[in-house]
Amino acid sequence: MAAIVLTVAQQKGGAGKTTLAAQLAAALAADRRVALLDIDPQRSLARWHARRNTEARAAAAGVTFADTSGWKLAAEIERLRRDHEVVLIDSPPHAETEARLALRAADLVLVPMQPSPLDLWATGPTLDLARAERREAKVVLNRAPARGRLLEATKAELARAGVEALPASLGNRSAYAMAMAAGLGVTESAPRSLAAEEVRGLVSALAPWLGRE
Template identity: 40%
Template sequence: MIVALLNQKGGTGKTTLALHLAGQWARQGARVTLVDADPQGSALDWSQQRGHEGAVRLFGVLGLARNTLHHEAPELARDAEHVVIDGPPRVAGLMRSALLAADLVLIPVQPSPLDGWASAEMLSLLAEARSFRPQLAARFVLNRCAARTVIARETGAALADHDPPLIGTRIGQRVLFAEAMQRGRLAFEIDEHGPADREIAALAVDVARLAP
């Protein structure tokens, strides 16, 4: 399965979720490749930091920030059970290529007013990709979500009947995720079975249910 995490808006936590999904599947024994398709290279930076600290390699991280991604990702999928694409913000050509490569698109959004998360360009690109690939599945993921806040409830309610719909698991606003990114680690390596670890595990289960 090829899963792309995409949002035209930056700062939504794409890279954190992409790395943690890849790590969760690798932890379960699956062969996983993460494709860093963001010119900023944050996933590659994380991988290099991990190497500097001598941490065990859980999955491969490749930099492929180019418009031919939809031709190259299927080749990667032949040698991996899961390919996770960390997509670019604001680069329409790269995003189109990632959309054409993916079996499932996850769109991370933060709790915010409607005009804060609803990217017209992102949804337009998704609709365009579906005109070529009607079977392309997509879900919003509510990320960096403070528990029991009015805005989180309102955002969740607004997305409940949306197309694409909202995936079931919500990911909390947790300092541990930032710490993990800085250290080249994953949440379960710092606090196994803690809240962040449990949320990522639940998200991975939700995503696996959507596998084609």
């Protein structure tokens, strides 16, 4: 059975795209065959994975990594789909050919967004691109406070715009940065932390697409 492809896309910078891809990959790799495909020219995910394979190897679940781009991209996505259960793609922050191929291959597009109306407005082009490619997209609120007026205002604005957000979100926690620096996910580096609970909640929210809890 071919893998489920989750493409993490966001044209607005600073939304936490790479952190979301890495944290999901680490959590899912505990009991699935997971591949990461980094086509973001910043290559932050590549650096995270390199550290994972050196300093963090003993604590880290195995994750296949690829950073193919250009004309080989479509073939690489299909190769990874054949050999894995989940393929996570960290897409580039623009609407050029590689970004469109990553969206076109997706079973679900995850759009990380910080909880503010301004960030929602800036996220519009990414959601429009997913619609143009006829792909289902869900917003993942990132660096979100547990509660408060800003969070509620953002959720209300999302609802008014007809944009669907996953019920689970990631908070503004130092545990994520510390895990990324170590080449780990928070479910590996701090499995009893609130951050790890958030990531596991996000995995549970993705169960309808992943096929199992």
